[in-house]
Amino acid sequence: MLSYTMIAADTALQTLLQTWKQTGTTTIAMDFEGEFNLHKYGEHLCLIQLFDGSSYYLIDPFSVSVQSMKQLLEDPSLEKIMFDCASDSALVRKQYGIMLEGVYDIRVSALALGYTGNLSSLVERYIPEAEKHSGSNKKKNQMTNWLVRPLKADQIQYALSDVEHLFTLKACLVADLQEKGLQERVEEEMRTVGKSKGPDKPGWEKFSSWKYLSREEKVYLKNFFIARDTLAQKYDVPAVRILEKHLLLEMAKQVPSTDADFHIYCGTCTPRRAAELIDALKQAKKTALSELGHAFG
Known part of the structure; x- marks a missing residue:
């Protein structure tokens, strides 16, 4: 001891x-x-x-x-x-x-x-x-x-x-x-150990596959990531308990079209949080579309 x-x-x-x-x-x-x-x-x-x-x-x-x-x-x-x-x-x-x-x-x-x-x-x-x-x-x-x-x-x-x-x-x-x-x-x-080699990367840029994503996929991933983390911060829970990282990546690559599509990704949340998360992700999709210069459709 x-x-x-x-x-x-x-x-x-x-x-x-x-x-x-x-x-x-x-x-x-x-x-x-x-x-x-x-x-x-x-x-x-x-x-x-x-x-x-x-x-x-x-x-x-x-x-x-x-x-x-x-x-x-x-x-x-x-x-x-x-x-x-x-x-x-x-x-x-x-x-x-x-x-x-x-x-x-x-x-x-x-x-x-x-x-x-x-x-x-x-x-x-x-x-x-x-x-x-x-x-x-x-x-x-x-x-x-x-x-x-x-x-x-x-x-x-x-x-x-x-x-x-x-x-x-x-x-x-x-x-x-x-x-x-x-x-x-x-x-x-x-002499430089422990020092930052540059600005700290935001969380979405730390995905191992980030550099291989298309511009559109990067914009979607960023906005879905922010939506997920905002909700996790609100409830003070680990972000993965709201939505796991691999699901964020899947959504960025195959963007959900309907509420039902979003719900498939949010099935592990409680009903109330799932509804809140779906609303946040839908808004994140709109923001991404706006950044990409697309009409909302």
Whole structure:
């Protein structure tokens, strides 16, 4: 069992940051837990896990101000060892306008060395003596509701395990990078890791087949997507509970003509929500037709 300190107030976080400065702590391990449209609408930061090499900390973002989190996450002088920070950096950027600084992403180092596996496989490769967590427990906690308080003991241990070995992994990877002459190249890449490569794409452009769609299909998909997400946001439910992504794509490719056609796609909703969704999708179709310059017919 890993012991930890819960940080649930700005004063506690400020004290921790001040302590690190006084003790010369310049590197920490860090990871996030979030809610990604599993239990409610949207994406939400739910927990920040920290390890300074000797002690573990959990920051509750529901109890700590954005300004205090910003002070931690945007400090370029405090190196934050993470694994695959892309989704985490996007999460805090979109939710809080926070730009992660000072990140050392060990996945970048691993990829430079030809290792494409996840964190567990990297731990197994470099630290075979580390305690293994069962696959079923891992899957259970990945799907858990991190929004609920208080957090359960197994959730907390799962969360802490994600930062437990990051210091050791970084040291092992750096040694391998130096041996293979890749250190300088990787350090250059670290300067931009976690940074947005451009404007964040809207959800409809994240469909894997987006670039293969015709102009008309793209316009329909965009408008159907907005209609679906507007309703999901209204009821604060995961968007897939209103309408699954593959159905949006099917509608964009074969646009329904009648209420009955729309109803085929909305059959999993309650009758009231189905009626509301059909009205929204019909309006979305009209908007798409207008964008495309067609008569409504």
